[in-house]
Amino acid sequence: MPVPTTGHTTESLTTWLAERIALYLKRQPADIDPDVPLAEYGLDSVAALSLCGDIEDDFDVVMEPTVAWDYPTVHALAGHLLAELAADTAQGGGA
Amino acid sequence: MLIAAEPQDPHPATAAADGDGTPGQEARAAARVAEVDRRLGDPTDEAGELSYARLIAADEAGELATAGERALDELGLGADFVPTAEGGRLERLDTLVRVMRQVFRRDVALGLGYGVTSFMAGVNVWTSGDAAQRARLARILTGGGKVSVAYHELAHGNDFVRNEFEARPAPDGGFLLNGAKQVINNADRADAWVLFSRTSPAPGSRSHSVLFVEREGLDPDTWRVLPRYDAVGVRGCHLSGLRFDDTPVPSSALVGASGTGVETALRAFQITRAALPAMAVGTADTALRTVVGFALGRRLYRKSVLDIPHARATLSGAFTDLLTCDSLSLAATRAVHLLPEQTSVLAAATKYLVPKLLTDALHELSIVLGARFYVRDGEHGIFQKHIRDLPVLSLGHAGSAACQATIIPQLSRLARRSWFSDEPAPAALFRPRAGLPDLPFDRLTLASGRDGLSATLVAAVDTPPGATPEEQAVQELARQLVDELRQVQEASRALAPQDRTALAGPAAFALADRYAVLLAAAAAIGVRQQAAQDGGDAFLADPAWLAAALHRLARRLGRRPAALPASVDARVHEEVLRRFHARTSYDLYDTPLTG
Numbered sequence: 001m002p003v004p005t006t007g008h009t010t011e012s013l014t015t016w017l018a019e020r021i022a023l024y025l026k027r028q029p030a031d032i033d034p035d036v037p038l039a040e041y042g043l044d045s046v047a048a049l050s051l052c053g054d055i056e057d058d059f060d061v062v063m064e065p066t067v068a069w070d071y072p073t074v075h076a077l078a079g080h081l082l083a084e085l086a087a088d089t090a091q092g093g094g095a
Numbered sequence: 096m097l098i099a100a101e102p103q104d105p106h107p108a109t110a111a112a113d114g115d116g117t118p119g120q121e122a123r124a125a126a127r128v129a130e131v132d133r134r135l136g137d138p139t140d141e142a143g144e145l146s147y148a149r150l151i152a153a154d155e156a157g158e159l160a161t162a163g164e165r166a167l168d169e170l171g172l173g174a175d176f177v178p179t180a181e182g183g184r185l186e187r188l189d190t191l192v193r194v195m196r197q198v199f200r201r202d203v204a205l206g207l208g209y210g211v212t213s214f215m216a217g218v219n220v221w222t223s224g225d226a227a228q229r230a231r232l233a234r235i236l237t238g239g240g241k242v243s244v245a246y247h248e249l250a251h252g253n254d255f256v257r258n259e260f261e262a263r264p265a266p267d268g269g270f271l272l273n274g275a276k277q278v279i280n281n282a283d284r285a286d287a288w289v290l291f292s293r294t295s296p297a298p299g300s301r302s303h304s305v306l307f308v309e310r311e312g313l314d315p316d317t318w319r320v321l322p323r324y325d326a327v328g329v330r331g332c333h334l335s336g337l338r339f340d341d342t343p344v345p346s347s348a349l350v351g352a353s354g355t356g357v358e359t360a361l362r363a364f365q366i367t368r369a370a371l372p373a374m375a376v377g378t379a380d381t382a383l384r385t386v387v388g389f390a391l392g393r394r395l396y397r398k399s400v401l402d403i404p405h406a407r408a409t410l411s412g413a414f415t416d417l418l419t420c421d422s423l424s425l426a427a428t429r430a431v432h433l434l435p436e437q438t439s440v441l442a443a444a445t446k447y448l449v450p451k452l453l454t455d456a457l458h459e460l461s462i463v464l465g466a467r468f469y470v471r472d473g474e475h476g477i478f479q480k481h482i483r484d485l486p487v488l489s490l491g492h493a494g495s496a497a498c499q500a501t502i503i504p505q506l507s508r509l510a511r512r513s514w515f516s517d518e519p520a521p522a523a524l525f526r527p528r529a530g531l532p533d534l535p536f537d538r539l540t541l542a543s544g545r546d547g548l549s550a551t552l553v554a555a556v557d558t559p560p561g562a563t564p565e566e567q568a569v570q571e572l573a574r575q576l577v578d579e580l581r582q583v584q585e586a587s588r589a590l591a592p593q594d595r596t597a598l599a600g601p602a603a604f605a606l607a608d609r610y611a612v613l614l615a616a617a618a619a620i621g622v623r624q625q626a627a628q629d630g631g632d633a634f635l636a637d638p639a640w641l642a643a644a645l646h647r648l649a650r651r652l653g654r655r656p657a658a659l660p661a662s663v664d665a666r667v668h669e670e671v672l673r674r675f676h677a678r679t680s681y682d683l684y685d686t687p688l689t690g
Contacts, residue, residue, distance in 0.1 A: 024596060040298050044596055044597045045357060046501075046504050
């Protein structure tokens with residue numbers, strides 16, 4: 001898998017997502033198991049839409065508003081985000 | 096003679112007024128509005144079968160007016176909820192609002208109970224259904240049948256992601272329905288129901304699906320209609336529930352892909368949230384008309400009530416708020432056609448603010464009516480019925496708080512990306528009689544981060560004002576409102592993540608409120624600008640009503656703007672009286688009414 005020129009890795013994205021989601025849930029990032037569905041922690045559908053906006057703002061990508069519904073865990077989201085960022089870079093978005 | 100009694104429309108459609116869309120839209124819209132009005136008849140004529148007196152009597156009996164249902168059957172109103180592409184009459188959302196206003200000005204229960212429920216159900220299928228489902232639905236509605244929308248489970252309110260009503264996948268590819276839906280309009284007599292159902296036990300937003308279930312062919316031993324609810328308002332509506340126990344339904348009932356129920360609902364809601372609230376501008380129109388008639392006839396302190404400054408200001412204020420509501424509604428309904436990507440926030444703001452403004456206006460009017468407001472029959476009896484029925488609009492299908500919850504997660508993104516940088520909305524958004532392209536059901540999206548409407552407010556300040564005191568007043572008020580938008584922007588940027596969820600703090604809900612008020616102001620500004628440019632309606636082109644509207648909105652935001660020139664109230668008051676005597680509507684259309 002090519003490493004995106006923006007320097008993001010699964011680990012860095014997992015860390016970013018866990019920290020951000022922890023803020024929504026008022027928990028510690030370490031408390032969030034990256035393989036447990038976020039809805040089980042009480043992340044509601046409204047917060048999931050907000051999270052999508054945060055991702056767009058911080059990574060300058062365009063995501064489907066429902067991304068956190070379709071990739072419902074930290075790991076799934078990190079993987080999807082990495083692929084999107086790589087695609088973006090490949091299309092010249094990172095130039 | 097019938098023909099002589101027909102009201103003449105002072106605003107005939109012209110070819111020039113039609114922009115996009117198929118030619119003749121405005122002519123068809125105006126003709127349909129007049130046709131519905133004529134068939135329902137003069138509601139103030141006590142001998143009429145749909146007089147206010149008869150409608151009040153039906154309400155007292157807890158029934159929908161039979162003559163009303165018959166009239167709407169004969170008018171084929173169901174086809175007004177079916178897009179033209181599916182063989183119906185629904186060309187434009189703003190036209191549907193105008194048509195339904197004729198029903199709502201007489202009876203909210205009839206408007207909801209006869210039709211709007213079917214419309215609310217239908218948009219789910221128009222938005223996400225396949226060709227066969229759309230054809231089946233179109234056949235039911237154009238044939239005079241009804242369809243219920245069943246989202247609600249009392250235990251979960253607007254938190255419908257927690258809904259438990261289950262459609263369990265069956266081995267044959269179909270589903271087994273289990274559970275109950277409550278407070279469902281027309282559940283007892285609908286030909287089909289749109290059921291929001293859990294199709295997976297997993298938590299989250301991909302576990303529900305929308306099902307379009309026809310009554311015919313269901314195993315009668317496995318389902319039943321639950322007892323009817325008795326409500327404070329809309330007492331004629333058939334509010335009941337449904338209970339299913341392992342009821343098999345075919346796979347063809349599934350609307351869209353499995354697990355897309357929440358998304359379908361949130362997209363369909365944009366259409367209903369934009370269109371529904373302003374239908375009740377017709378209801379408020381009757382309330383205002385009733386109070387104007389009362390004020391003209393009653394003498395106190397050796398004066399007509401109309402000469403009492405407080406009463407007079409209340410009437411002008413109510414009329415102004417109706418114009419504000421209609422401006423916001425116009426922008427929201429036309430945005431569905433023109434800016435579908437931006438509709439999610441705008442429709443939620445409309446559903447949040449319009450019922451609130453209308454309810455407040457009616458309460459203020461009730462003070463002028465005094466003790467008469469409490470009387471259930473007679474000349475002013477319709478007022479108490481309307482004031483009881485109106486709140487159902489902010490309860491039904493999306494509560495005020497649920498609408499704010501749609502706005503809240505988008506605030507910070509709008510603050511960062513859109514406000515003070517987006518292009519103003521297109522002029523066509525604000526032209527009440529201009530043509531529109533077809534409804535783009537597939538282009539509605541859950542969030543976009545764009546907002547051209549607030550940009551219209553921002554741009555207004557950059558336009559040099561005219562020299563008249565009214566135009567100067569508008570300019571100064573717009574400046575204050577832009578200042579307010581800047582404050583909302585700063586506060587939205589600073590929202591902590593937990594304040595961008597459904598459990599956000601009161602401050603986030605207050606921000607959504609302020610933003611909705613600013614969108615209403617922007618819509619009113621846009622409407623007046625276009626009227627002035629098009630050389631159309633002289634009253635709408637006059638800055639007086641806009642100055643009054645912005646002044647009231649600024650005060651609603653807690654500002655204390657300078658007093659308006661006296662000419663503003665004089666102009667608005669004069670128009671209140673003119674429309675009363677001319678029997679034309681208290682909205683953007685100045686439509687001739689039968690009474």
